[in-house]
Amino acid sequence: MGLARKRQRHVGYNQGVSVTILFFASIADALGHRRLELPSAPGDTVESVCDRLMTAHPQLERFRPTLLFALDEEYVKPSAPVPAGATLALIPPVSGG
Amino acid sequence: MLIRVTEAPLDIAEAVAAVETNAAGAVNVFLGNVRDNNLGRRVDHLVYDAYPSMAEKVMREIAEEAKARFGLLDCAVLHRTGRLELGETSLLIAVSSGHRAESFEGGHWLVNQIKKRVPVWKKEVWEDGEAWIEGPESMGLQQAPAGMR
Numbered sequence: 592m593g594l595a596r597k598r599q600r601h602v603g604y605n606q607g608v609s610v611t612i613l614f615f616a617s618i619a620d621a622l623g624h625r626r627l628e629l630p631s632a633p634g635d636t637v638e639s640v641c642d643r644l645m646t647a648h649p650q651l652e653r654f655r656p657t658l659l660f661a662l663d664e665e666y667v668k669p670s671a672p673v674p675a676g677a678t679l680a681l682i683p684p685v686s687g688g
Numbered sequence: 689m690l691i692r693v694t695e696a697p698l699d700i701a702e703a704v705a706a707v708e709t710n711a712a713g714a715v716n717v718f719l720g721n722v723r724d725n726n727l728g729r730r731v732d733h734l735v736y737d738a739y740p741s742m743a744e745k746v747m748r749e750i751a752e753e754a755k756a757r758f759g760l761l762d763c764a765v766l767h768r769t770g771r772l773e774l775g776e777t778s779l780l781i782a783v784s785s786g787h788r789a790e791s792f793e794g795g796h797w798l799v800n801q802i803k804k805r806v807p808v809w810k811k812e813v814w815e816d817g818e819a820w821i822e823g824p825e826s827m828g829l830q831q832a833p834a835g836m837r
Binding site: 613615616617619620657661664680682683684685686687688 | 720736737738739741742743745767778779799802803804805806807808809810811820821822823
């Protein structure tokens with residue numbers, strides 16, 4: 592509940608300007624963070640957001656060939672549009688079970 | 689349907705109770721446990737990371753699909769995260785059906801789909817190092833869900 596309120600407030604003042612990116616496992620270790628925000632740009636796709644992320648954090652480039660992407664908790668193609676305020680998760684090859 | 693990603697130990701009795709109904713002549717339970725070796729290395733313990741909200745969503749989708757495909761009556765799918773010691777259970781699946789064949793086949797299919805699609809990752813910790821295991825059975829490239837590449 593506290594989380595939901597926090598998210599609402601966040602979307603409130605940041606609406607239209609940023610994309611939240613989530614990191615897990617190996618790629619979170621390489622970045623040293625589990626989430627960050629990037630300014631969003633008109634016409635953004637998963638690919639274009641990823642390009643800007645990799646430019647800012649080149650140590651993540653080596654993960655790119657095997658990454659999948661989820662937008663607001665749904666697997667999407669790299670060509671999928673990314674609306675402002677969306678949450679993009681970078682999904683390394685999964686290994687649960 | 690019982691679907692959960694949790695740091696707490698998994699309870700077999702809870703999962704079985706969740707899927708039992710009087711129409712179920714069969715209940716099949718699968719435990720995925722932490723093994724002391726992998727690819728010839730001695731494993732000390734595992735650490736699981738997850739995207740919990742999406743993991744539960746995908747687990748629910750897979751369970752619904754399993755029910756429809758195999759005619760299961762109910763499913764419970766639980767995955768544990770955080771540090772797990774040898775012998776502890778990381779994945780617990782229980783399925784119920786009218787007869788045994790569906791619950792064996794449906795349960796087997798569920799385990800395979802969970803391992804392929806759910807955003808959960810394991811890190812192996814050895815005596816002399818550690819590594820995130822990436823991809824099915826730790827080898828090879830990620831299999832993309834249909835049409836995602």
